[in-house]
Amino acid sequence: MLKIEDITYSVEGRPLFEGASATIPTGHKVGLVGRNGAGKTTLFRLIRKELALESGEISIPNRARIGGVAQEVPSSSTSLLDTVLQADTERTALMTEAETATDPNRIADIQTRLADIDAWSAEGRASAILRGLGFEPDQQLRPCSDFSGGWRMRVALAGVLFAQPDYLLLDEPTNYLDLEGALWLESYLQKYPHTVLIISHDRGLLNRAVGAILHLDNRKLTLWNGPYDQFARQSAERRALQTAEAKKQDARRAHLQSFVDRFKAKASKAVQAQSRVKMLEKMTPILAPEDAKKVVFTFPEPEELAPPIINLDGAAVGYGGPHILRKLNLRIDQDDRIALLGRNGEGKSTLSKLLAGKLAPAEGKYHRSNKLRIGYFAQHQVDELHVDETPLQHIQRLRPGEMQAKLRARLAGFGLMADQAETLVGKLSGGQKARLSLLLATIDAPHLLILDEPTNHLDIESREALVTALTEYSGAVILVSHDMHLLSLVADRLWLVKGGVVTPYTDDLEAYRRQLLAGDDEPKDSPKPVEKKKKASRDEILAFKAEVRKCEDRLTKLNEMRDKLAKKLADPELYEDSRKSELETWNKKYAEIMDGLDRAEAMWLTAQGKLESAAD
DSSP, rough: OOEEEEEEETTTEEEEEEEEEEOOOOTHHHHHHTTTSHHHHHHHHTTTSOOSSSEEEEEOOOTTOOEESOOOOOOOSSSHHHHHHHSSSHHHHHHHHHHTOOOHHHHHHHHHHHHHHTTGGGGHHHHHHHHHOOOOOHHHSBGGGGGGHHHHHHHHHHHHHHOSEEEEEEEEEEGGHHHHHHHHHHHHHHHHEEEEEEEEEOOHHHHSSSEEEEEEETTTTEEEOOOOHHHHHHHHHHHHHHHHHHHHHHHHHHHHHHHHHTTOOGGGHHHHHHHHHHHHHOOOOOOOOOOOOOOOOOOOOOOOSSSSEEEEEEEOOSSSSSSSSEEEEEEEEEEEEEEEEOTTTTHHHHHHHHHSSSOOOOOEEEEEEETOEEEEEEHHHHTTTTTTOOOHHHHHHOOSSOHHHHHHHHHTTTTOOHHTTTTTTGGGGGHHHHHHHHHHHHTTOEEEEEEEOOOOOTTTHHHHHHHHHHOOOOOOEEEESSSSHHHHHOOOOEEEETEEEEEEEOOOOHHHHHHTTOOOOOOOOOOOOOOOOOOOOOOOOOOHHHHHHHHHHHHHHHHHHHHHHHHHTTGGGSSSGGGOOOOOOHHHHHHHHHHHHHHHHHHHHHHHHHHHHHHO
8 A cells, every 4th residue: 555654845945744644555546636736646746756855754565666657758759659568668678588598497488578568469458448549550550759748648658557567647648638638537547446646637537536635735644535526525524614713613712711701800709710721722823714816817898799600601621631621511600619529630720710611612602700709729839938047038029118017907807816927837736827828818708718628737726717718708609628517517419520520419419429439439440532642752651661560570579379278288287287378378378379479460561552652
């Protein structure tokens, strides 16, 4: 088990933990929650021994492996699949040693350990994890350098999940996942065989993937059984009770003090007055819980426009090549709240850019109200803020004629108070940067607000405030988000982006969730536009040849493993009744090897086909 005993730790003189304790039993899945800046990430670093405690102790069983997501997988020529396989360092070392070992006893030890850790099924497991996080089989063979930082973060997550550490520490893992990836991760964590500790502000994840909540509040840790909603209810009840008890004690103190003040000078009442003084001294103060700062978002209200504000008739859109979306017949009114559903790569962001006017339709009609103002928030915009400027300077650029008092009021309306207003953006938290970006997106009181993953980096209180603000907002809202709690409370219409078209989704979000988890969302085969063939460069052909060689090497190794297992299974003594369980084990390994061979042959055929196509 993980034992946190009476720990104390401060950062630059500010205490984050003071005598904090908690015990997490082995195999439990726990969500770590608390306000931004409370010290959740610091606790992870303390558990990993990256920081030294001032006092107290954090202990885990000897030899237990602790794993967490690296900052990012480096850009390299290594394929995604091999990168994930290498994350299991023990398996990698054993496989390497197995190729050179000559001592029969050591070879036996290596093979036994490889069997114990299911080394033969590793490629299948790694591929399944990558697929769950959004990588198609052909993408898994491409080098990491082909993918952006956000996608390489997914590879880093795949690596730690594949390695299956005894203690899995995840810090906001859904921040770089789409809805489908987040739902897959929920399902995966529910079945994870070891202990999980996860920092998250995603209520869906905290309600479905964990069985307990570790609350960091007022420098203390409290473990609550049950999912997040149960914790929130019980915590609110306890806070209300604590507040009531504090008020009662204050009234009792006031009554005792009043008696002492009135009669301490009277001889006849001196003994009773002294008795009440002792009672006051013995009373342990009951402190009312600290009031949480009220989190708000204040969106400026747009004037009303005649419907529809946007109308698409037979529109198509792309990026110069084949149309990504076609036959778009869509209407948006100012009171619409629309959530865009669909797997990554189907065109949700493309549709958002079309509606925002950042992409022009390739064909068809696109009509918008003459006075329409559109606010657009995408997660990448947070990274494009000027890190060497303050939030005040950001909005001064947009409102050069406004008085500073009004500019500061705008910032306060998004939770950026006096201190943050003049802090360089580079020193703000992720949540504070997201608030600034939301302010910049809404400063012109847009009639249509398009939000692409707006809750990344926002804590639970801020997400609830965003729900409230969007519900009260009088403009139209288009949402792309992995936060099903947000979608379920804000959206009243669902559009499914799939197979190049956009259609109304007539069922509810819970049905969509079940459909995704059941794997029923695969697009039907449809004719693909014929593309003009581009001649492959010399570097591309060399890369294809290298991939073919990798696939051939993988096939060679798997065939060698198959032959060794076949030889083992040919031993007549293995079929004696006393060795029945051993036979079952070797049969299972043989089946896994054959399954791996099938996948490896499919990958080789794909790579060979690309090489032949490029060489034509």
